[in-house]
Amino acid sequence: MSGSTKVVIVTGASQGIGAELVKAFRARDHIVVATARSIKPVDDSNIVAIAGDITDPTTARRVISAGVARFGRIDTLVNNAGIFISKPFTDYTAEDYAVMTAVNLAGFFYITQLAIAEMESRSSGHVVSITTSLIDHAIDGVPSVLASLTKGGLNAATKSLAIEYAKRGIRVNAVSPGVIASPMHATETHASLGALHPLGHIGAMSDVVDGVLYLDAAPFVTGEILHVDGGQSAGH
Numbered sequence: 001m002s003g004s005t006k007v008v009i010v011t012g013a014s015q016g017i018g019a020e021l022v023k024a025f026r027a028r029d030h031i032v033v034a035t036a037r038s039i040k041p042v043d044d045s046n047i048v049a050i051a052g053d054i055t056d057p058t059t060a061r062r063v064i065s066a067g068v069a070r071f072g073r074i075d076t077l078v079n080n081a082g083i084f085i086s087k088p089f090t091d092y093t094a095e096d097y098a099v100m101t102a103v104n105l106a107g108f109f110y111i112t113q114l115a116i117a118e119m120e121s122r123s124s125g126h127v128v129s130i131t132t133s134l135i136d137h138a139i140d141g142v143p144s145v146l147a148s149l150t151k152g153g154l155n156a157a158t159k160s161l162a163i164e165y166a167k168r169g170i171r172v173n174a175v176s177p178g179v180i181a182s183p184m185h186a187t188e189t190h191a192s193l194g195a196l197h198p199l200g201h202i203g204a205m206s207d208v209v210d211g212v213l214y215l216d217a218a219p220f221v222t223g224e225i226l227h228v229d230g231g232q233s234a235g236h
Contacts, residue, residue: 006030006216007071009063011054011111012081014039016182017130020205021078022047024213033067033074035059036081054081054107064114073122076216077115079108079129082151084184089145096146104150108157116161116170123169127161128215129154130208131176133229137236139196155225162223171222175211178203178229197230 008025012018014036022034026046034042035050042049048066052059067074083103085096112127119125131151134144154174161172179193180203194202211228215221227233 004029006075007033007067007073008076008078008216009033009035009067009074009111009115010078010080011035011063011107013049016184017180017205017208018080020209021080021212024209028213030076031071033063035063054111055102057110060110060114063111064118068118074115074118074125076126076128077112078212079112079127079154081107082130084132084144084147086143086147088143092146100146100150104147105153108154112161116165119170120165120168125170126216127158127170127172128212129158129174130212131155131158131174131225133176133178133227133233135176136227136233139232142196158225159223166222171215171219173215173222173224173226175208175215176225176227176229176233177208177211178227178232180205180208194230197232198234198236199230201230203228203230 008030010018010021010032013022013034022032025032031046033048035052037053039049039051048070050063050066052062064074081103083100085100108129115127131154132147135148135152135155158172158174178197181190182205190202194200207228211226215226
């Protein structure tokens, strides 16, 4: 590998923003370890696809081990895997709570802990997580308590980890999107969802990807929650 080539882990990499992140990192000649429950092998020797449930700690171990064994290190971890269930608070079930905390929190915890331990051995690395601007600015008609509870925890953890590891050469940031045109949202809903943003339109997956790429290439930025949300977090 050249000195400018990074080894990047992307979770939730089989579709949507995760799949776009894989393409973007490869376009910059970085090596990608891509993981998702349903991911398939690809015909690219510089992409390692690992199928597994991010809520299972053994998946995290397999992903980190594969990157280190094959390429010698992990430079960047993108915590993209996540789920969103929108219901009135009193309609959430125990199953909703369990699955959202498992994916959004436990999935983050297991792989981030292992990635930072590997990065710490080299005093270098970057972790960036995808959260949501609903944490900062709730929207009437979009009930989102479990998203705020779990993704809000990631925003708090981002700042805490950034300070804990700043002197050890590891940066930790987050991208906080508004509503993004992805497989999560049917095309016919885009106009109404776009109206939720001050800019008046829905975001593109490339907007989130660009945010991640900026943070990954910004050596003086850590502890940042970068809002890519059409002004949603600023107000209405």
